[in-house]
Amino acid sequence: MAKTLPKSGTPREAVMQQLRSLHTEDAKWKDGKTFSLVYFAGDEVSQLLKDAYSEFIAENGLSPIAFPSLRQMECEVVSMAASLLSGDDDVQGTMTSGGTESIMMAIKSAREFGRKVKGIKRPHVIVPASAHPAFDKAVHYFDVDYDHAPLMADFRVDVAAMERLIRPETVLLVGSAPAYPQGVIDDITAIAALAKKKDLLCHVDACLGGFFLPFARKLGRQLAPFDFAVEGVTSMSADLHKYGYAAKGASVVLYRNGALRRHQFFTYAGWNGGLYASPSFCGTRPGGAIAAAWAVMHHLGxxxxxxxxxxxxxxxxxxxxxxxxxxxxxxxxxxxxxxxxxxxxxxxxxxxxxxxxxxxxxxxxxxxxxxxxxxxxxxxxxxxxxxxxxxxxxxxxxxxxxxxxxxxxxxxxxxxxIPDRAQVDEFLNEFLDGLFSRA
Ligand SMILES: Cc1ncc(COP(=O)(O)O)c(C=O)c1O
CATH class of the missing domain: 3.90.1150.10 (Aspartate Aminotransferase, domain 1)
Incomplete structure (x- = not known):
């Protein structure tokens, strides 16, 4: 294990050899031995992703002015995703680095909506107990109040219980399409109707289903409505690097209209380094991830x-x-x-x-x-x-x-x-400490 930067460089081939040998202990995803983390669509698609990624490896999506190519690709990817998810021309969005960032952006936008539009100092959101921990992470990072709504026996969120959790500070209800643990879709129609009745936002996390369910439906699978076709759904997350088969680092977050997306942006006009405008969480945005997502969508069709x-x-x-x-x-x-x-x-x-x-x-x-x-x-x-x-x-x-x-x-x-979750959290923290220890 290297502890310091080598004094002199190593030839390219030797570096590549070392890199390849590091794979030895990795999960054998190409053989189908794993059931998460990697969504392999075949060697030909992998090669296309590598080629497209390397073509734009240096370009930075932070500046669509310097790289109009990336702006165009991102707009096309967002448009293709919006149309797959029954969005009309008003739907707007951005690409992000993955499901977690898309969800963080949806929570941040809901918080800003709560503060700026509704005048709520400390907005509150309601998230199904089965929703991905990215929501727990997002409310933690953005210091938003939240409750978990319990599940019914069929593992879908209990919408009546959700209603009981609504309080004056509530700004957002969440449903998953589908949720990761059991792969079931929450009753999005009921959640969105409740959100509309109470004048709240409704986010559908389709990180897993966004690039799978529209095709399953086309193949004749009977599915309850889960996307922008449902009145009251105000935002969605859908991961390209899952069933979109893109390279890692690609997802979309979509909003019913541009006014809602506006709450996602961050701008700062007071810096002596210049005017700063960032559409999502990351500053620098890897051009390769945008290009690879664009390429695979066009290639697969x-x-x-x-x-x-x-x-x-x-x-x-x-x-x-x-x-x-x-x-x-x-x-x-x-x-x-x-x-x-x-x-x-x-x-x-x-x-x-x-x-x-x-x-x-x-x-x-x-x-x-x-x-x-x-x-x-x-x-x-x-x-x-x-x-x-x-x-x-x-x-x-x-x-x-x-x-x-x-x-x-x-x-x-x-x-x-162990009934005490704090004790398990401590155990997990120690686990992370050990895992990332330099010793
Ligand atoms: C339903 C759902 N939402 C969000 C995420 C988070 O996605 P990412 O790991 O890309 O941040 C996942 C990941 O598996 C997921 O299954």
């Missing part, structure tokens, strides 16, 4: 996205049918390739460890304990068959009383029993 959505829907059905046939339970009614499953008979964390030992990385969930799956085109065909064969083998061995291999089951079991 509707047909390319439909082909991939079809593959995901088919693999998911095959996977869920097999999982149910093994006696395992799929939680709720997931709408696409994101879902969770658990078991009444075996410890799912031990099942996760047994799958780890077979090379598969499934994320663990709590409340209720479950394993999480995120199907992508990389999981089709032989990968799926091998996965299901391994799952069946691991499950039947555990059910027969064979001990699970060592893994994280004990830790997850223990964490689930």
């Amino acid at each position: 509707e047909e390319g996205y439909l082909t991939r959505a079809k593959s995901i829907l088919e693999s998911t059905k095959q996977m869920q049918d097999a999982i149910r046939a093994m006696g395992l339970k799929v939680l709720g009614e997931p709408v696409g390739g994101v879902f969770a499953f658990n078991s009444d008979t075996v410890n799912v964390y031990e099942l996760g460890d047994a799958m780890d030992a077979r090379g598969w990385k499934l994320d663990r969930q709590m409340n209720p304990p479950a394993l999480h799956v995120m199907v992508t085109p990389a999981h089709a065909g032989p990968v799926l068959e091998k996965f299901l064969a391994d799952l069946k083998d691991a499950h039947s061995k555990l059910a027969a009383g064979e001990p699970a291999p060592d893994g994280s089951a004990a830790m997850y079991g223990m964490v689930g029993t």
Whole structure:
């Protein structure tokens, strides 16, 4: 591990060799062994992303004046996203570095709306308990008050409970399409209607679904409305670097109109370094991420996205049918390739460890304990068959009383029993300290 900057440089090929060797311990996402973090659309798409990214590797999206190319690409990406999500010509947005930044911008805009339009000093937002922690991070960063609304038995947010949480300072209600944990879509029509009735904003987090659900619907999947077609929805987040298959660092945040988006911008006219105008959270905005998103959308087109959505829907059905046939339970009614499953008979964390030992990385969930799956085109065909064969083998061995291999089951079991969340937070902080320690 290097501790200081090397005195003299290393030749390019040697540096590249070192870089490649660093991959050795990484998750084998290309083989479909992981179920999150990477959305692989094939080698050809990967190469296009690399080419497009390198073409604009130096350009900076902070200045659309210096780089009109990036301005044009960003406007096109935002327009394509808006039209996929039933937005009309009034819908405006920006690209961001990812789901978290899109959500942070939506929360910041709601806060400014609350302060400037409604005169509320300390705005309050209501977020489903299943919503991504990016909302918790955003309210933390922007010092906004919030409540989590509880879920119903089907894992959708309880809209009646949401209504009870509304107070005079409330400015925003949130729904997910779908939520990460169980892959179910909240009742967006009901949330947006409630928001409209109470004169509030309504944000739909479609980070996962924004570039998947429109195609699933076109393929005939029956879906409750979740986008700008629903009256009362005022903003949406949708990640290009997930099911949009873009390079990492690309998402969009969209607003019903330009007046709402205005609350997102940051400007500062008092700096002796010049006039400063920044559309989103980051200062410098990597041109490569914008160019790669633009390139993949043009390259795949509707047909390319439909082909991939079809593959995901088919693999998911095959996977869920097999999982149910093994006696395992799929939680709720997931709408696409994101879902969770658990078991009444075996410890799912031990099942996760047994799958780890077979090379598969499934994320663990709590409340209720479950394993999480995120199907992508990389999981089709032989990968799926091998996965299901391994799952069946691991499950039947555990059910027969064979001990699970060592893994994280004990830790997850223990964490689930600690009533004091602050204690778990402390544990997670220590974990981060250790992970990023230079020693
Ligand atoms: C529903 C949802 N929203 C937001 C995010 C945050 O996205 P990112 O990790 O790109 O910041 C995720 C990430 O998985 C997500 O699933």
